[in-house]
Amino acid sequence: MEQRGKSGLMTEGTIWKQLLLFSVPLLLGNLFQQMYNAVDSIVVGNYIGPQALAAVGSSAPVINLLVSIFMGISVGAGVIISRYFGARNIENLQDSIHTSLAFSIAAGIIMTIVGVLLSPLILQWIGTPQDVMGNSVLYLRIYFCGILSVLVYNMGSGILRAVGDSKNPLYFLIVSSITNIILDLLFVVVLKMGIAGVGWATLISQTISAILTLILLIKTKQEYKVTLKKIRFHKERLIEIIRLGLPSGIQNGVVSFSNVIVQSNINAFGSVAMAGCGAYTKIDGFAILPVMSFSMALTTFTGQNMGANKLERVHQGAKTGIFMSVATTVVISILLELFGPQVLSIFTDNQQVIHYGLYMLHILAPCYIFLAISHAFSGIIRGAGITTIPMIVMISCWCVLRMAWILTSVPIFHDIGVVFMGWPITWFASALWLFLYYKKGNWMKQN
Numbered sequence: 001m002e003q004r005g006k007s008g009l010m011t012e013g014t015i016w017k018q019l020l021l022f023s024v025p026l027l028l029g030n031l032f033q034q035m036y037n038a039v040d041s042i043v044v045g046n047y048i049g050p051q052a053l054a055a056v057g058s059s060a061p062v063i064n065l066l067v068s069i070f071m072g073i074s075v076g077a078g079v080i081i082s083r084y085f086g087a088r089n090i091e092n093l094q095d096s097i098h099t100s101l102a103f104s105i106a107a108g109i110i111m112t113i114v115g116v117l118l119s120p121l122i123l124q125w126i127g128t129p130q131d132v133m134g135n136s137v138l139y140l141r142i143y144f145c146g147i148l149s150v151l152v153y154n155m156g157s158g159i160l161r162a163v164g165d166s167k168n169p170l171y172f173l174i175v176s177s178i179t180n181i182i183l184d185l186l187f188v189v190v191l192k193m194g195i196a197g198v199g200w201a202t203l204i205s206q207t208i209s210a211i212l213t214l215i216l217l218i219k220t221k222q223e224y225k226v227t228l229k230k231i232r233f234h235k236e237r238l239i240e241i242i243r244l245g246l247p248s249g250i251q252n253g254v255v256s257f258s259n260v261i262v263q264s265n266i267n268a269f270g271s272v273a274m275a276g277c278g279a280y281t282k283i284d285g286f287a288i289l290p291v292m293s294f295s296m297a298l299t300t301f302t303g304q305n306m307g308a309n310k311l312e313r314v315h316q317g318a319k320t321g322i323f324m325s326v327a328t329t330v331v332i333s334i335l336l337e338l339f340g341p342q343v344l345s346i347f348t349d350n351q352q353v354i355h356y357g358l359y360m361l362h363i364l365a366p367c368y369i370f371l372a373i374s375h376a377f378s379g380i381i382r383g384a385g386i387t388t389i390p391m392i393v394m395i396s397c398w399c400v401l402r403m404a405w406i407l408t409s410v411p412i413f414h415d416i417g418v419v420f421m422g423w424p425i426t427w428f429a430s431a432l433w434l435f436l437y438y439k440k441g442n443w444m445k446q447n
Contacts (some may be wrong), residue, residue: 076245086307115144142199276356302383
């Protein structure tokens with residue numbers, strides 16, 4: 001039992017190999033997760049039309065806004081679980097896992113009710129045009145009917161990643177993504193269900209991934225085994241999870257809120273601009289996957305090694321992980337600049353839509369390096385148990401600074417490119433701030 005339990009430990013061995021072996025399945029898993037929305041958009045853009053594509057695109061910021069708060073809490077849960085796993089504290093590890101699952105179930109029920117009831121009001125508030133409002137409301141409500149599965153899967157896979165298992169979440173996502181593709185084609189192309197078919201295909205696929213994750217956690221013989229009757233709130237562990245996760249949740253919620261404001265500014269340029277930006281947003285989701293994967297790997301690596309009190313190894317892992325993330329991001333940015341038109345044409349053959357997508361690409365892609373640096377340092381600092389600083393940085397830069405830029409510059413220039421510039425400007429600011437904190441702050445001494 002003890003030897004099997006150590007299989008996910010990252011406190012010994014060659015650092016770059018451990019980060020790579022952990023990140024690659026995580027990257028592929030995130031890739032398949034992105035395929036949910038990408039396949040939806042490809043099917044919608046080619047078999048339903050630009051207005052339906054705009055409806056899916058306008059729904060994304062709303063979904064992210066409500067889901068991101070929970071995802072921040074799950075970051076806190078992952079840090080706690082990785083710490084106890086690295087320290088071999090099995091009792092607290094078990095309590096943390098069952099508390100995390102109880103929280104995800106409760107949050108899923110609440111978010112289902114909120115999402116279904118408030119979808120029309122939220123979409124009206126962000127200025128969704130009337131010609132796409134009906135489809136947007138329908139898609140969003142179906143999505144939120146399955147939000148419990150989304151939260152349970154993400155928490156379950158977060159538990160597995162915290163103990164060093166990034167492979168099984170990948171396998172589950174492959175199954176659910178293939179299911180999603182098959183159901184998209186069946187519901188939309190064959191049964192002509194329209195955008196509702198896309199929504200139901202996503203819901204069913206997400207439910208499959210949640211069920212498979214729970215089955216693994218229940219059947220495993222490892223120390224992180226889940227017992228259904230033990231899923232409840234443990235007060236001390238819940239306080240720990242909220243203490244570490246709430247700053248990330250607030251950060252994610254506020255940043256997502258700012259993205260809703262950004263989306264409302266994009267909406268003002270019409271449904272064609274919405275469709276083009278929505279199409280590139282799907283590409284953007286794929287492009288930043290290595291950034292997110294290395295950041296999550298660094299959080300787990302840092303958490304386990306801080307738990308084992310191997311501080312020098314934390315620094316070595318930070319340097320290695322940042323280099324790997326930045327190098328991968330530069331290659332992706334170059335490929336996007338070279339093959340952007342061909343990639344966008346997968347989503348639509350409408351040249352106006354492609355024009356707006358390319359405009360967004362040329363502004364964002366060269367600046368992904370700053371996003372990579374921001375997420376890498378944020379992952380390291382969170383893994384050390386310091387979640388307040390990344391929250392302050394991200395809210396200040398990705399929300400306050402971004403909103404200030406858009407609210408002051410868009411009325412002057414009346415160009416959608418000015419809206420796009422809000423992202424790279426704020427990525428650079430957050431990267432600089434987090435780098436300075438990593439070098440000068442006492443984040444290790446606070447452990």
